[in-house]
Amino acid sequence: MATTAAEPPLRPRLRVGALAVPRPGAETLFGAALALVLTAVGLRAGGGASLGPTTEVEMGLQLAGGLLVGGALLSTDRRRPLHGAVVLAAFAVLAALTAVSILWAVEPSDAWLETNQTLAYLAVVGGGAALAREAGAWWPALLGALLGFCGLISLYAVGSKVFPQETETFARLREPFGYWNAVGLVAAFGVPLSLWLGARRHGHAAVNALAHPLLGLFLVTMLLAYSRGALLAAAVGSLVWFALVPLRLRGAAVLASGTLGGGIVSAWIFAQDALTTDRVPLDTRQTAGLELGLAVLAMLAVLMGAGLGLGFLLARRAPRPDTRRTAGVGVLLVVAMVPVVFLGSLAVSDRGLGGSISEGWKSLTDPDATTPANDPSRLTAVGSVRARYWDQAVKVFQEDKLTGAGAGGYPTARRRFREDELVVRHAHGHAVQVPADLGILGILSYLALVLATLFAIARATSLRRRDWRRQPFTPERIGLLTAASVVVTFAVHALIDWTWSIPGCAVPALLCVGWITGRGRGEEPPTRPHAVRRRLAAGVRRPQASVAAAAVLALALLCAFATWQPLRSVQAGDDALDALDAAQTPQAGVERARELAQTARDHNPLSVQPLFELGVIETVGGRKDQAQRALEDAVELQPDNPETWLRLAQFTLRQQGDPRRTIDLLGPALYLDPRSDQAAALYLDATRQVNGGAGALPGQGLGTAPTP
Incomplete structure (x- = not known):
């Protein structure tokens, strides 16, 4: 029978035996490719602590974002408004502030690295906006890609426990990011996405049924990571989804089945010492x-069967309106009883309601609170080491309230206020790290970005009061609200942890930000990526579009080149030390090592590491004056870094034999880092030499060391 004009054309099919399989279309291929890209970003960047892989990912994101934005500028009709421009401008202001903070940062080289990361994230938001502008109708592929990414990462994490490695001695899930809370956050992303998949009224029934086992897998992943922050973020993201999306009963069914299945498996796991003990x-x-x-496979199979069965029942006989109302009231009663039961349990405890709340608040905010154990009991504990880091971040902010310590300056500036010997790279919370690093200027910049993003989300999803009831809840509107729930999930977790600095966590959320803001007004029909080649060719013939696209591509290349320089510097410095070690005689490799160290300094003139390496090289070559000059240059470059003073003091005592000057140099080092074991030991050694081995100088001690 011939198709009518109203019927969609039949999609070509592939024959597999006697089964006809639809040929995957461009949208499906786009979603699959995007899922693989997100997974590759997460796996390659890991926890964001290794400079090499992180630099590669950031450069790739910058170039990809530049290509997408440049292509969108070429192929877009000039009469269409530039949706998302305000959000991109606010993000660009944040990136500019991060870059300018290099001028006052306590460690400018770290501020450079923070700038590179911020520029990469800006490219992700721009790329997401460009995709929404040119292929807005492919929003299901975006959500499918995000769900596939969350599923692959969760399977990887649980698989690391199913097939344990000898080097992994912790019971908590932390692979592939090396950080358990990052693993939990990716699983938390999957919760509102699973609710959307299982509750939607379109799509293949078998695909929709996948929401049930996926949600069970995500819950198991969060619980095995012992991630309280991920559970909190997932709960807030889910509440936002249920509050905004009218498919509450369908979503509640997915949530109930997934929670039941995942809860049963997790309860069994927590009873196994071999799975919960380090x-x-x-x-x-x-x-x-x-x-x-075997337990996880059984859970997935049972939940898949439950999802298929529920979908079959709903397809055959949809609930009547009165049944839906009754079920809705039941769901609301269950939700309302949760806080009642929780408060009741606190009221009947030994401390009572008031005492329990007071003790919990003290454990949460006390910098000296006991750190919870790395076992399942952590999930019910309130205390955390974060209070200590947050307290130090507040002290860093108070030192310079307007500009802070400079981007990435918290790890160095906190040493002055720390009460332990821990090496910490982040304040474990973006809400406190931003004031510590960028001060009031950073707070205002982030507030502008948040407000611009909220306005763009409200516009794209018709959340404004006058549009809320007037606009129908189309599948796309529900999909965009789901993407907004993912953004909320990330924002909640980033406020209390350092997952902003982990690309595998930040990139998916920022991609959603870009897509939503690039969508424009919700009442406008989404664009379909048809005739892209023709539109690109037409854009090339428009001078303004060509110049704009060329400028964006040039800027992306410049950013990628700048991002590459710190890595080149580290590699050249490593080569310099290798050349020194590989030489048959010390003098033979000094000249080559000196050249490589100078190359490292040229690549990254903001880092003190090439100067430290040059000091070693010149010392080996017998040019102690030049070695001293290199270490003095390091102090001049980063005078607020205790490491530069310590290195110069070590050289002064070990190579020049001048204990009195060493004591003077250790004054700033101990002022900037009073808990430094190396500085304390060197100070005692120097005072013994001054006194002929009798101990510290009369009237001097570690507590009275000179200050800068």
Whole structure:
């Protein structure tokens, strides 16, 4: 029978035996490719702590974002408004402030790295806006890609416990990011996405049924990571989804089945010491891992069957309106009873309601509170080491309220206020790290970005009061609200942890920000990516579009080149030390090592590491005056960094034999880092030499060391 004009054309099919399989279309391929790209970003960047992989990911994001934005400028009709421009401008202001903070940063080289990361994230938002502008109708592929990414990462994380490695001795899930809360956050992203998949009224029934096992997998992942922050973020993101999306009963069914299945498996896991105890022998973990794998597979199979069965029942007989109302009231009663039961349990406890709340608040905010154990009991604990880091961040902010310590300056500036010997790279919360790093200027910049993003989300999803009831809840509107729930999930977690600095967590959320803001007004029909080649060719013939696209591409290349320089510097510095070690005689490799160290300094003139390496090289070459000059240059470059003073003091005592000057140099080092074991030991050694081995100088001690 011939198709009518109103019927969509039949999609070509592939024959697999007797089964006809639809040929995947461009939208499906786009979603699959995007899922793989997001997964590759997460796996390659890891926890964002390794400079090499992180630099590669950031350069790739900058170039990809530049290509997408440049292509959008070429192919877009000039009469169309530039949706998302305000958000991109606010993000660009943040990136500019981060870059300018290099001028006053306590460690300018770290501010450069923060700038590179911010520029990469700006490219992600711009790329997301460009995709929404040119292929807005492919929003289901975006959500599918995000869900596929969350599923792959969660399977990887749980798989690391099913097939344990000898080097992994912790019971908490932390792979592939090396940080358990990052793993939990990616699983938390999957919760509102699963609710959307299982509740939507379109799509293949078998695909929609996947929401049930996926949600169970995400819950198991969050619980095995012992991530309280991820559970909180998932709860807030889910509440936002239920509050905004009218498919509450369908979503509640997915949430109930996934929570039940994941909860049962997690309860069984928590009863197994081999799966919840650190440093268990490998053979014991392997046996327990196989049992875990079987339990997870059984859960996935049962939940898949439940999803298919529920979909079949709803397809045959939809609930009547009165049944829906009754079920809705039941769901609301269950939700309302949760805080009642929680408060009741606190009221009947030994401390009572008031005492329990007071004790919980003290544990949460006390910098000296006991750190919870790395076992399932952590999920019910309130205390955290974060209060200590937050307190130090507030002290750093108070030192310079307007500009802060400079982007990335918290790890160095906190040493002056720390009460332990821990090396911490982040304040474990963006809400306190931004004031510490960028001061009031950073706070205002982030507030502008947040407000611009909220306005853009409200416009794209018709959340404004006058549009809320007037606009129908189309599938796309529900999809955009789901993407907004993912953004909220990330924002909640980033406020209390350092997942902003982990690309695998930040990139998916920022991609959603870009897509939503680039969508424009919700009542406008989404664009379809048809005739892209023709539009690109037409854009090339428009001088203004060509110049704008060329400028964006040139800027992306410039940013990628700048991002590459710190890595080149580190590689050249490593080569310099290798050349020094590989030489048959010390003098033979000094000249080559000196050249490489100078190259490292040229690549990154803001870093003191090439100067430290040059000091070693010149010392080996017998040019102690030049070595001293290099270390003095390091102090001049970063005078607020205790490491520069310590290196110069070590050289002064070990190579020049001048204990009195060493004591003078250790004054700033101990002022900037009073808890430094190396500085304290060197100070005692110098005072013994001054006194002929009798100990500290009369009237002097560690507490009275000179200050800068």
